[in-house]
Amino acid sequence: xxxxxxxxxxxxxxxxxxxxxxxxxxxxxxxxxxxxxxxxxxxxxxxxxxxxxxxxxxxxxxxxxxxxxxxxxxxxxxxxxxxxxxxxxxxxxxxxxxxxxxxxxxxxxxxxxxxxxxxxxxxxxxxxxxxxxxxxxxxxxxxxxxxxxxxxxxxxxxxxxxxxxxxxxxxxxxxxxxxxxxxxxxxxxxxxxxxxxxxxxxxxxxxxxxxxxxxxxxxxxxxxxxxxxxxxxxxxxxxxxxxxxxxxxxxxxxxxxxxxxxxxxxxxxxxxxxxxxxxxxxxxxxxxxxxxxxxxxxxxxxxxxxxxxxxxxxxxxxxxxxxxxxxxxxxxxxxxxxxxxxxxxxxxxxxxxxxxxxxxxxxxxxxxxxxxxxxxxxxxxxxxxxxxxxxxxxxxxxxxxxxxxxxxxxxxxxxxx
Amino acid sequence: xxxxxxxxxxxxxxxxxxxxxxxxxxxxxxxxxxxxxxxxxxxxxxxxxxxxxxxxxxxxxxxxxxxxxxxxxxxxxxxxxxxxxxxxxxxxxxxxxxxxxxxxxxxxxxxxxxxxxxxxxxxxxxxxxxxxxxxxxxxxxxxxxxxxxxxxxxxxxxxxxxxxxxxxxxxxxxxxxxxxxxxxxxxxxxxxxxxxxxxxxxxxxxxxxxxxxxxxxxxxxxxxxxxxxxxxxxxxxxxxxxxxxxxxxxxxxxxxxxxxxxxxxxxxxxxxxxxxxxxxxxxxxxxxxxxxxxxxxxxxxxxxxxxxxxxxxxxxxxxxxxxxxxxxxxxxxxxxxxxxxxxxxxxxxxxxxxxxxxxxxxxxxxxxxxxxxxxxxxxxxxxxxxxxxxxxxxxxxxxxxxxxxxxxxxxxxxxxx
Numbered sequence: 001x002x003x004x005x006x007x008x009x010x011x012x013x014x015x016x017x018x019x020x021x022x023x024x025x026x027x028x029x030x031x032x033x034x035x036x037x038x039x040x041x042x043x044x045x046x047x048x049x050x051x052x053x054x055x056x057x058x059x060x061x062x063x064x065x066x067x068x069x070x071x072x073x074x075x076x077x078x079x080x081x082x083x084x085x086x087x088x089x090x091x092x093x094x095x096x097x098x099x100x101x102x103x104x105x106x107x108x109x110x111x112x113x114x115x116x117x118x119x120x121x122x123x124x125x126x127x128x129x130x131x132x133x134x135x136x137x138x139x140x141x142x143x144x145x146x147x148x149x150x151x152x153x154x155x156x157x158x159x160x161x162x163x164x165x166x167x168x169x170x171x172x173x174x175x176x177x178x179x180x181x182x183x184x185x186x187x188x189x190x191x192x193x194x195x196x197x198x199x200x201x202x203x204x205x206x207x208x209x210x211x212x213x214x215x216x217x218x219x220x221x222x223x224x225x226x227x228x229x230x231x232x233x234x235x236x237x238x239x240x241x242x243x244x245x246x247x248x249x250x251x252x253x254x255x256x257x258x259x260x261x262x263x264x265x266x267x268x269x270x271x272x273x274x275x276x277x278x279x280x281x282x283x284x285x286x287x288x289x290x291x292x293x294x295x296x297x298x299x300x301x302x303x304x305x306x307x308x309x310x311x312x313x314x315x316x317x318x319x320x321x322x323x324x325x326x327x328x329x330x331x332x333x334x335x336x337x338x339x340x341x342x343x344x345x346x347x348x349x350x351x352x353x354x355x356x357x358x359x360x361x362x363x364x365x366x367x368x369x370x371x372x373x374x375x376x377x378x379x380x381x382x383x384x385x386x387x388x389x390x391x392x393x394x395x396x397x398x399x400x401x402x403x404x405x406x407x408x409x410x411x412x413x414x415x416x417x
Numbered sequence: 418x419x420x421x422x423x424x425x426x427x428x429x430x431x432x433x434x435x436x437x438x439x440x441x442x443x444x445x446x447x448x449x450x451x452x453x454x455x456x457x458x459x460x461x462x463x464x465x466x467x468x469x470x471x472x473x474x475x476x477x478x479x480x481x482x483x484x485x486x487x488x489x490x491x492x493x494x495x496x497x498x499x500x501x502x503x504x505x506x507x508x509x510x511x512x513x514x515x516x517x518x519x520x521x522x523x524x525x526x527x528x529x530x531x532x533x534x535x536x537x538x539x540x541x542x543x544x545x546x547x548x549x550x551x552x553x554x555x556x557x558x559x560x561x562x563x564x565x566x567x568x569x570x571x572x573x574x575x576x577x578x579x580x581x582x583x584x585x586x587x588x589x590x591x592x593x594x595x596x597x598x599x600x601x602x603x604x605x606x607x608x609x610x611x612x613x614x615x616x617x618x619x620x621x622x623x624x625x626x627x628x629x630x631x632x633x634x635x636x637x638x639x640x641x642x643x644x645x646x647x648x649x650x651x652x653x654x655x656x657x658x659x660x661x662x663x664x665x666x667x668x669x670x671x672x673x674x675x676x677x678x679x680x681x682x683x684x685x686x687x688x689x690x691x692x693x694x695x696x697x698x699x700x701x702x703x704x705x706x707x708x709x710x711x712x713x714x715x716x717x718x719x720x721x722x723x724x725x726x727x728x729x730x731x732x733x734x735x736x737x738x739x740x741x742x743x744x745x746x747x748x749x750x751x752x753x754x755x756x757x758x759x760x761x762x763x764x765x766x767x768x769x770x771x772x773x774x775x776x777x778x779x780x781x782x783x784x785x786x787x788x789x790x791x792x793x794x795x796x797x798x799x800x801x802x803x804x805x806x807x808x809x810x811x812x813x814x815x816x817x818x819x820x821x822x823x824x825x826x827x828x829x830x831x832x833x834x
Contacts, residue, residue, distance in 0.1 A: 218632075360438065368832070391533075409783065411789075412658075
């Protein structure tokens, strides 16, 4: 597949999407389960292909953290297989009647959930995305049109070959999974401009990839954006609960988008709360930077710049601000929020209700860790990313977000007068 | 407002959106009803402002059909007022709990409907769009950030001034309606690139406007696209019903996107059906063009080119094709469909079910006219356009399509392990 032209792949994607759109759930689930089995049976070859990619990355002087994301081993392939089996166990969203009613003239109007068609996924070095994204696309009746990075090409070719074999074994078109073998930047640009082919483009990667999409894409896309997530500790908060939540939100996995980056504390409890939470955080290796009022309480920490409050560190670092009241807390969060996940710790019903209504984010969390904002934790079963835009999908994107709807109208000869 | 810079308007749009997002339904409805009253009370001034636009367009040699769309009179202002009152009577989508459940760890997860925020509308010469779009945006809690054409500027300024006054009278920010007074192309480009300001852009206009958006927009948008709509008459169709539907779909209002442009007929009934339906259509002034097989039955009609089958005429012209069977009918429709509205006339359950499943369009209609695919006719109350894309909105866009959702998560101190 690596030598096929983008035009040829695009044509085949559209053709396969017509078949997949009306495929039975049983066939799609069989393909997912075959994929899981075949990934495990071919684990040796996949790891071998991956080792070529890893060796090339190492000799190119790639950063160890990037190589870690690129590397596959038996455990990671097992995770990929488990993920596909979990998707097979989810309910099929296609065909669900979302809404229906009868018009005064007798027309029956239904809105029925249908696949998007061709879902384009453009991603960086993690080869597991090949299997994770393809599994979700398939279950929702979509063709997965994949464009991974050049650094992971051998891994992605090996994985997609297995997935295509599984589709064929289930009686479905192998072209339900298509990997773009030409990993040049020019082809990436052409890929994001395949209007009439790609119904939805999902980028999985960093700021440079998102910027490329915003500049060049002419197909519809959903951005998986940054998470500059706040925890606001209200004056009425249970301070023990607040400590646990702040430490968990910051430290349980600092490199992910739902990790907290900023702590906002009500002035009335800052004197009591900041010393204890900062000692917890420092114990976990967190570097704190703060505004003037927090530094008056914690003299050891450095001053936070304006830029700090706007930064998603994705590391053991956290900005701290002290605010006069709920209004100031909401203003601060609204000002610096990236619209991902924002939390309040409070025992005051009015404060909770105002925070929930007035903070505009994909998820607003009351008295729990921001780390729960994730497809699995919120009950979606699996996710293909977390949208920080408001159009089409907001928050974790699961199977439903990989579908559209169509109107179906039944009459008995009605005409419009 | 006409002299304010785009940056200033953008800043004010974002500020007003925070207030409108949490405004009570009663206040929003009051603003809509005040708007209707004030439009009628100021009808004289609005018509006067409009006559300036019309006079300028006439001396610029603008086509009469364009001037007709530009012109306002008492009846059109009454329609605008009626439209605003109808929107006031619709249910408020904001705050609706779309879905909710409890996770095994006790977290309560809800998805709540929220406004999009700032909705950008960029449109051509119809000044009624100023009022229609603003009304729907307001009811859904959004700021209407409007950029009309230079030809309609005086009309749009007069209408938006009235709407702003009504917002103030209802205790809401006047900046809930903002009209861009600088109608240069350069400002239009800047407008569609207001990332972080415009949450959703809706173009209302022709192909040139859509092409500009696709090329330059960096904000999320929903395209109101073409309707190359088909009526397929199956061999099992009630031919009298099929005649009525074809004639209604083609001739009841040929200039709109849900009018039929192409007739596809099963070969088994073509000999009987085509002569009668063509005589009906010709009586209504319709020019037919056909493929070889239809011309064997209707020798008087001209040959249809490949381009004809792909053309949305928006006029009294229709292409005709004869097909061997349902498969060929579906293939033909899928090949030329613009994804708007496609109809089948049949009495065969299996044919109806296959057509509904396999034709990928915003609306699939069985035994009724394509002309019903419209927000009002399908029960949405009002529409801001008809989306032919699959992301976010598909088919008529009503109030719901002017909203997003947010996750709200309630805990009692849960942390992620």
